[in-house]
Amino acid sequence: MPLEIVRHDITKMNVDAIVNAANTSLKMGGGVCGAIFQAAGARELQEACDQIGECKVGEAVITDGFKLDAKFIIHTPGPVWQGGSIQEAALLMASYNNSLKLAKNHQCESIAFPLISTGIYGYPKEEALQIAISTISTFLLNHDMLVYLVVFDKKSFGLSKKLFTSIHQYIDEHYVEEVESTFIRNQEERYLMEHLREAEILRQDVYEEANDSLVNLLNQLDESFSERLLRLIDEKGLTDVETYNRANIDRRLFSKIRNGVDYTPKKKTAIAFAIALKLNLPETIELLTTAGYTLSRSSKFDVIIEFFIQQENYNIHEINEALFAFDQTLLGA
Structure with missing residues (x-):
């Protein structure tokens, strides 16, 4: 970066x-x-x-x-x-x-x-x-x-003591400890096991239908990360230079993303672009989904990102100051 x-x-x-x-x-x-x-x-x-x-x-x-x-x-x-x-x-x-x-x-x-x-x-x-x-x-x-x-x-x-305190409070309110997350996952696994038999009964019919519709599904793939990003840049009326500067992204990496339709960035890079484009929380999650990511309440990094988006604070350097203060990975590339 x-x-x-x-x-x-x-x-x-x-x-x-x-x-x-x-x-x-x-x-x-x-x-x-x-x-x-x-x-x-x-x-x-x-x-x-x-x-x-x-x-x-x-x-x-x-x-x-x-x-x-x-x-x-x-x-x-x-x-x-x-x-x-x-x-x-x-x-x-x-x-x-x-x-x-x-x-x-x-x-x-x-x-x-x-x-x-x-x-x-x-x-x-x-x-x-x-x-x-x-x-x-x-x-x-x-x-x-x-x-x-x-x-x-x-x-x-x-880092501002006021900002540090605000982020700390937000983490306390929204961060889900890993132990709690594990408990939730175990509950979900038990639920899945209980319904596995029912799913098995339906599998054969679904398989037959899937064979017929696979070609259609492939033709209806969602936008890739690169395609979604470039479309959002145009919709926001930004230039490439404005975008990668706001995202704290190296020009050479942006060129790879622009020229590679199937390029998959790191999560921190994808989030950096969401910040550069000033996306709200649902829009950010949609963009992350195209790269195979999401935001989780069991990640302090993700909770801090959510805090800044909710506050509509899209200053990437201030966000990085906060991430640094909490020993998290910085945004950009």
Whole structure:
């Protein structure tokens, strides 16, 4: 997927460039900055930074990655939080934008960001996260690049407490525990066994009728996922680009779906398209059915998706923030 939130050590990301939340003097610091210097080779990286000299807040410079898997390190000083009164938001947005542009100019196809300014610089995590996602997703509307937003642990993550609580309550009300689901399935199996004899009596007649109608059934197959998706895109008046960007889907994967009538996507991909098309719950289930899926109350992932659809919140990045917070698979591909 073009934008993905991951829990990982940024120094171990296998990407073309990683971003260092630097200071303006480009000296080795603490936190993420110190970890990057240590992993890359502190002496070599400091020498490269000293040759550049300094970097203003919101701007970005680039060095080699040295001992890192990443080819490049992009250094950008984010703003120090002072209550939001000195254009901190604009400066933080500039840090992301200038880093992305610099990566693009160096032909990078992938880049990993930390949550800039949320450490000792004190930027509120929830606001910083929204700026990061908004800025990155806007850039991706016009550029092909894989972008990772890397957080080390949940404490580093800024999902709204209000949203987290609302989702948690919704899960409590709607999520069916696996034990309960197993009990229900056992009841259904017993019911089926009781009626198996009756079904067996009817089987012969049904079989004979089926032979006569098989050709007709094959001629009346429902739309495939690809056919239904493309029809919905046209009905919604969207372009292909708008659709796969809204769905956080890679352009190349969308091309496979468009050109493959019988292409079956992963469930998370099918749901991502439902979100992009702003389908209601019945429409979402209909689209999923064409790919062989449905939504289940025994899956937290599915219940969270249902929550957002019921709320008519189709912001895929906000949905992914919530899925990440609850340790679920993210939408897109």
